[in-house]
Amino acid sequence: MSTVQSPSGGTDRMSGRAWGVLFVLCGAIFLEGIDVAMLNVALPSIRDDLGMSTGTLQWVMSAYVLGYGGFMLLGGRAADLFGRRRMFVSWLVVFLLFSGLGGLATEGWMLLVARFATGVAAAFMAPAGLSIITTGFAEGPQRNKALLVYSGTAAGGFSIGLVAGGLLTAVGWRWVFFAPVILSAVILLAAVVLIPESPRPDRRGRSVDLAGSITVTGAILLLVFAVERATHVDAIRTAGTVAVSLVLFIAFTVIERRSAAPLVRLGLFRHGGLVRANLAALLFSGGFFGFQFVVTLYLQELRGWSALQTSLAMIVIGVDTVLAPTLTPRLVGRFGNARVVFGGLVLACLAYALMLPLRVDWSYALMFPSLLVLGLAFSLAYGPLTIAGTEGIAEEEQGVAGGLLYTSFQFGAALGLAAAAAVDIAATDGPSPGALLDGYQAALTVPLAAALGAVLISAFGLRRRADDATGAPTPTPAEV
Secondary structure, eight states: OOSSOOSOTTSOOOOHHHHHHHHHHHHHHHHHHHHHHHHHHHHHHHHHHHTOOHHHHHHHHHHHHHHHHHHHHHHHHHHHHHOHHHHHHHHHHHHHHHHHHHHTOOSHHHHHHHHHHHHHHHHHHHHHHHHHHHHHSOTTHHHHHHHHHHHHHHHHHHHHHHHHHHHHHHHOTTHHHHHHHHHHHHHHHHHHHHSOOOOOOOOTTOOOOHHHHHHHHHHHHHHHHHHHHTTTSOHHHHHHHHHHHHHHHHHHHHHHHHOSSOSSOGGGGGOHHHHHHHHHHHHHHHHHHHHHHHHHHIIIIISOOOHHHHHHHHGGGGGHHHHHHHHHHHHHHHHOHHHHHHHHHHHHHHHHHHHTTOOTTOOHHHHHHHHHHHHHHHHHHHHHHHHHHHTTOOGGGHHHHHHHHHHHHHHHHHHHHHHHHHHHHHHOOSSSHHHHHHHHHHHTHHHHHHHHHHHHHHHHHHHHHHHHHTTOOOOOGGGO
8 A cells, every 4th residue: 555655647756745755765775875884994993992803803794794684584574564664663773772882882792793683673674664665656657766766875875885984983983883873863753754654564364474484584694604604614614504504495495385374475486577686686786795895905905095095986886876866767767677777787797897907006097987887887777676676566575575685685795795705815826916916806707707697687587578579478477
């Protein structure tokens, strides 16, 4: 049931109230992006102040990823069952509290606990916010515009967070945690005022699938854990962790087939657009974060740039903050969502390929085209993938669809980082500049391979559109 849509029918014009709701939701996704980006920049200062080892330090990020990726599906289902506004507001409060506790940490373990809890809060908050958009704005131009503004704001949070993190860390790393507290308090007040109450969901026959929740959460936690630790432990331990995760996934599938009220209805995966969007999102996210990881190492370890210099150099990627809500809706309206996604993924391939001839003494002018093209790619791919992952899904399953998509993005990021790091370590034969460069060049093939895979998957969406345009029979869900 729509709660905020304008009476504008098939146009993309929205009422003032609708823009207010979208403003709140954009603020929350901006908060999430800026929180993660600022922390990336502050990690060295945190290590020095709290006396953490480098091995423990990586868990400041990994703890958040585990909480976020592990509980995303459960968070999406909770939004469908218990009310999207209720879940959004409640978990925003949790996010605020634990972000503040992270800033007050005096021991490394305290910070890790706070980051894990913050990740769990984001896992419940993000799909609730996304499903408020996908159920509150009319499907078509209006919803597409809202989703593209939303995704552009998310990217903007990450880009601005890189610079803000450098500035706040110069004052004191604890402000990297306290600043999101102030921002989330403002968003919370606005959410209470602007987001309307939605009808209480009818939960008859839709009880919480406890067994399914436990098995899939455990499976995702273990899989993300295995990926995060792949470069730090031997292959046998990694394989063992992955094997246990797969067993839990199999158990989850069996449970869902037999459950009268499943956590994730398996019939969702017969929706070809949803499956393609999730696979492409996983690969696109993996390529993006793997690329960013390698470029950051190159600039700071090999070139000796500061964290703030690196942040300013990479902020050009944030061009999508402007293009996603302005140019992308027009392109989607003219060429269709599938073609825009495909074009964005092709641009990502080009961006990564332009960086392959990397040399020890490359100037920023030589790196700039790759970073700019990547920003263009992000503006064309990220938002339209969000549209594709939720389009045509029933209202009562929008939370789950959003949870699936965010899980794909998050797991893709973890996978891309781990793969790029593993290739870099394997290809680096010594501490010399030449050896370091060999590692970076080898690792840059990881994001390129991921982007090529995403292009191949998205091409099937173009084929489907072509079949529809020529009047070919539309396949049944079982045939998709």
